[in-house]
Amino acid sequence: MQSEVMFAGFGGQGILMSGKVLAHAAMEEGHEVLWMPSYGPEMRGGTAYCLVMISDRLIGSPVVRNPSHLVAMNRPSLEKFAPLIKPAGVVLINSSLIAIDAGREDLDVIKIPVTAIAKELGNVRAANIVALGAFVERSKIVGFDTLRHCVHEEFVNKKNFLSLNMNALEEGKKAAEMLPKK
Amino acid sequence: MGKTYQKPEALSDQHTHYCPGCTHGVIHRLIAEIIDELDIRGRCVGVAPVGCAVLAYNYFVFDFQEAAHGRAPAVATGIKRVRPDLFVFTYQGDGDLASIGMGEIIHAANRGEKFTSIFVNNAIYGMTGGQMAPTTMPGQHTTTSPFGRDVEDVGMPLKMAELLAALQTPAYITRQAVIKPKYIVKAKKAIKKAFTYQLEKRCFSFVELISTCPTNWAMTPNESVKWAEDTLLSYYELGEYKTPESLSGGANAK
Amino acid sequence: MGKKVLMKGNEAIGEAAIRAGCLNYFAYPITPQSEVAEYLSHRMPEVGGVFLQAESEVAVAYMIYGAAGAGARVFTTSSSPGISLMSEGLSYIAGAQLPAVFVNIVRGGPGLGGILPSQGDYFQATKGGGHGDYHLLVMAPESVQEAADMMMRAFPLAEKYRNPVIILGDGLIGQMMEPVEFHDHLRTDPVNNNHWATNGMQFRNSSKPNIVKSLFLDPDELNENNLILKAKYERMKKEDILFEPYNMDGPYQKLIVSYGTMSRVCKTAIDNLKVKGIEVGMIRPQTLFPFPETAVFEAAAKESCKAVISIELSMGQMVEDVQRCVQGLRPVHWYGECGGNVPTPEKVMDVVTSL
Numbered sequence: 001m002q003s004e005v006m007f008a009g010f011g012g013q014g015i016l017m018s019g020k021v022l023a024h025a026a027m028e029e030g031h032e033v034l035w036m037p038s039y040g041p042e043m044r045g046g047t048a049y050c051l052v053m054i055s056d057r058l059i060g061s062p063v064v065r066n067p068s069h070l071v072a073m074n075r076p077s078l079e080k081f082a083p084l085i086k087p088a089g090v091v092l093i094n095s096s097l098i099a100i101d102a103g104r105e106d107l108d109v110i111k112i113p114v115t116a117i118a119k120e121l122g123n124v125r126a127a128n129i130v131a132l133g134a135f136v137e138r139s140k141i142v143g144f145d146t147l148r149h150c151v152h153e154e155f156v157n158k159k160n161f162l163s164l165n166m167n168a169l170e171e172g173k174k175a176a177e178m179l180p181k182k
Numbered sequence: 183m184g185k186t187y188q189k190p191e192a193l194s195d196q197h198t199h200y201c202p203g204c205t206h207g208v209i210h211r212l213i214a215e216i217i218d219e220l221d222i223r224g225r226c227v228g229v230a231p232v233g234c235a236v237l238a239y240n241y242f243v244f245d246f247q248e249a250a251h252g253r254a255p256a257v258a259t260g261i262k263r264v265r266p267d268l269f270v271f272t273y274q275g276d277g278d279l280a281s282i283g284m285g286e287i288i289h290a291a292n293r294g295e296k297f298t299s300i301f302v303n304n305a306i307y308g309m310t311g312g313q314m315a316p317t318t319m320p321g322q323h324t325t326t327s328p329f330g331r332d333v334e335d336v337g338m339p340l341k342m343a344e345l346l347a348a349l350q351t352p353a354y355i356t357r358q359a360v361i362k363p364k365y366i367v368k369a370k371k372a373i374k375k376a377f378t379y380q381l382e383k384r385c386f387s388f389v390e391l392i393s394t395c396p397t398n399w400a401m402t403p404n405e406s407v408k409w410a411e412d413t414l415l416s417y418y419e420l421g422e423y424k425t426p427e428s429l430s431g432g433a434n435a436k
Numbered sequence: 437m438g439k440k441v442l443m444k445g446n447e448a449i450g451e452a453a454i455r456a457g458c459l460n461y462f463a464y465p466i467t468p469q470s471e472v473a474e475y476l477s478h479r480m481p482e483v484g485g486v487f488l489q490a491e492s493e494v495a496v497a498y499m500i501y502g503a504a505g506a507g508a509r510v511f512t513t514s515s516s517p518g519i520s521l522m523s524e525g526l527s528y529i530a531g532a533q534l535p536a537v538f539v540n541i542v543r544g545g546p547g548l549g550g551i552l553p554s555q556g557d558y559f560q561a562t563k564g565g566g567h568g569d570y571h572l573l574v575m576a577p578e579s580v581q582e583a584a585d586m587m588m589r590a591f592p593l594a595e596k597y598r599n600p601v602i603i604l605g606d607g608l609i610g611q612m613m614e615p616v617e618f619h620d621h622l623r624t625d626p627v628n629n630n631h632w633a634t635n636g637m638q639f640r641n642s643s644k645p646n647i648v649k650s651l652f653l654d655p656d657e658l659n660e661n662n663l664i665l666k667a668k669y670e671r672m673k674k675e676d677i678l679f680e681p682y683n684m685d686g687p688y689q690k691l692i693v694s695y696g697t698m699s700r701v702c703k704t705a706i707d708n709l710k711v712k713g714i715e716v717g718m719i720r721p722q723t724l725f726p727f728p729e730t731a732v733f734e735a736a737a738k739e740s741c742k743a744v745i746s747i748e749l750s751m752g753q754m755v756e757d758v759q760r761c762v763q764g765l766r767p768v769h770w771y772g773e774c775g776g777n778v779p780t781p782e783k784v785m786d787v788v789t790s791l
Contacts, residue, residue, distance in 0.1 A: 020442070020613065023442055023613060024442050027440065027442055027615045032615070033442070033613075033614065033615060034612060034613070034614050035442070035612060035613035035614070036608065036611070036612040036613075037611055037612070039467075039468055039551070039552075039607070039611045059614075059700075060700050060701070060703040060704030060707065060781070061700050061701040061703070061704035061705075061780070061781045062608055062612060062697065062700060062701075062778070063701060063778045063779075063780055063781075064780065065780045065782055223637070224636060224637045224638025224639075225636040225637075225638055225639065226636070227506065227634045227636065229502070230649075236651060237651075239645070239647045239649065242645070243645055244637060244645050245634035245635070245636060245637060245645050245646050245647070246634065246645060246646075246647050246648070246649075247501070247502060247505045247506075247634055247647075247648040247649070248532075248647070248648065248649035248650065248651055249498060249501070249502075250498065250524060250525065250528050253494070253495070253498040253501075253525070256490070256494075256495040256496075256497075256498035256499050256501075256502065257498045257499070257501055257502035257505070258502060259488070259490075259495075259499050259502065260462065260498065260499035260500060260501060260502025260503035260504075260505075260506070260510070261502040261503065261505065261506040261634070262502075263460070263462075263486050263488055263499070263503065264460050264486055264503040264506055264508035264510065265506045265507075265508065265635065265636070267636075268506065268635075268636050285491055285492060285494070285495065286491070286494075286495055286498070288491075289490075289491035289495065
C-alpha cells in the first residue's frame, strides 16, 4: 500500500515544512517515506510544492503521475494538481485564498480557511500547520498523536513559534472535525 | 680547521638542470640554508610549480608536492589546512603565479593562509621557451612579442607585490632581488622573515625575487645582470610592501 | 545500530563522510548540491574538522590534491559544471595516485544546462573527463540510504587503490529526503601512508623525502606509471564491481539496465508489469566503473531474453557500455530523457512493452 500527498502553494507558505513534518510522522510510525521538493527556479517567490510518499514497503519510483491526495494552499496549485489526483483522494482547499472548486465530483474535497484561522491565532505563517492538522484529521494518513509529537519536534528549538504551531495543529483538526463525514 | 662553507643539508647532491647564469640555484640555496638554520626540514613540504622549477623536488631533501600550472597556492592551502603543523611554501615563477594562477594566489593571500610563496620574477616564460609573461617589460622582445611588448595591446607588466599588498588581510609582502651579492644578502633576510612569520602562525608571506634568464633574454649572464638592474629594478621597486604590523599596504609600508 | 533519521540526500552525504572518519572538506557552491556545504559549514567545526569554501572548483580540486597528498582523508561535492572545472585536478590526482572522494550531484547539461536531475555525466565520470589514461571508481546510489552507505565505503576504496572515487548522484538524490541510518560499522581508519604521503619526514621517522607528482619526463617511466594505473583498474574489475539484479529469476523477455534514480522508476514499472503477467528483468549497476560486464552479458544471454534496453537520464551514454557487454548477442535499445523530467513508471512500461 502506498499513498502520495502533494503539498502546493506559494513560496514562503511553509509548503516544504508541512510535507517534511508529515514524512517524519509516517517514518515514526514505521513506514517507508520519501519527501521530494520542487527545487527549480520556481522556488524563488513562485509556486512551491513537495511530494510525500508513504508506503509499507521500499519505495520505487520517486516520480508519480497521479498522487493520492492534495493540500492546495493557493489557486494556481489547485488548478495545476487537482486534475491529477487519484479518485477518492482528499483535496484540501485553502478557502481563504481560493474561491474556486476542485472541478471534480470523485474527490473528497474539504474547504478550510486555513489562512484566516492562522491569522486569528496571531500569525498567518502557521497556516501550513493548520492545513496539515485538517488534512491528517480527514485522511487519517498518520495517527494524530504521532503528528503532534513531530510538530513539537519541529518547533521545539524555535520557542517563539512552538505554542502557536501546536495550537494551529489543533485548530486545523477541529475545523476538519466540523465538516460533514464522507 | 673546520669547514667554513658547505652544502646545506636541505639541498640534495643532484646537479640542477638550470642554465648557466640562472638564479634558481641561488634561490634554492637560500631556501635550503634557512630551512637548516630554522631546523624545520623534518616538517617541511615544498610545492613545485609548472615552469623551470618543476623539478625543484629533485634538488631538496624534504617532502615535496608538484602542482599543476598556477595551482600551487591551492595545493598549499590543502596541505596547510589539514596539517597546520607542517611548514609549507610554494615556489612559483611569473607565468605560473601571475598569469594562470592569479586567482589562486590572490585568494590564498586574501584568506591569510599560513604558508609562504616564493615568487621568482624573471619577466619571461622560461621552460616553454621564452614567451611573453605578464611581467615582461614594455618593449621587451620574446618569442610571442617579437616586436617588443606593446602595452597598448596587452597592458603594462603586473606588479604582484603591490597588487597583493593592496589586500586588507594582514600579510608579509616583500620584493627583493637575487642578481648580485648585495641583493642576495637582503633577499635571504626577507625569506627568513617570511618563514618566521609562518612559523609564528602570523600570516601569509610572499617574497618576490627579481631574477635573470640569460638564455631566454638572449644575453650573457653578465649582460643579464646589468639589464635586470637597469631595467627591472627601475620598474619593480625593491622593499617591504606590507608587514602584518602595518594595517594597510602601499608605499607607506615600504 | 544507529537510529533512522529523515534527511536530505545532500545532508546525509555530508554526515556520512564525517561518520566514515573524513573530517576535511573543501567545496564551492553550486545547485543542486549546495546543501552539503551549508550542512558541513556548521557540522565540521562541531567535530573539529576542516571546512573551507574555496574561490572556485578549480582551486577545490587542488586543495583536495594537497590535503590528500599530505595524507589526510578529504572529500568534496559539486555538480556537473563544477566537476568539469575539477576534471583537470582529477587527472592530476589520479596521475599522482592520491586517494580522495568526489561527489557529483548531476544536473542537466551541456553548458549551464539546467538544475534538475540528469545522468548526462556518465561519460565524464566513467571514461575520463580530464586528460590522460586514467579512470575513477564510480559509484551510483539509488536512494539516500545507499548514498550514505556508498560515501562510507568510498574512503577505504579510494585508499585501497590510491585513486579518486566519485559518487555519481543526481539532483533528486541530493534534494529528496528519506529515512537514513548511518552504519557505524562502516567507519574505517585511514591506511598507513608513510611510504608516499608528504606528511613530514620527522613525523614518520624517515630521512627519505616523499614526492607527490605526476610528471614523468622519461617515456619508460611514464609508461611504467600508466601500467601501474592500468593494473589498478583491472584489479577494480576483479574485486569491486557492485550491481543489483532485480526480478531476474523469472523467464524475462526484456532486460533493463538502469542505475540511480532512473532504476527506481524502472523497479516500479517492472513490479506493475509483473502484475499484468509480463516479466522484465533488470541489472542495476551500483558501480559504473568498473561496470558489471559479465553480469550484463550473462543476463542478456539468458534464453528467454529477446531484447536489452538501457534506460538513463541522458541521450544514450551507458547504452554504449551495455552494447559492448552484450557483444551483439541481443538487440540493445535505449530510452531516456535529459531535460530534467524523470520519466514516470507508466512511460517506462510503455517503452519496454513496445520493444
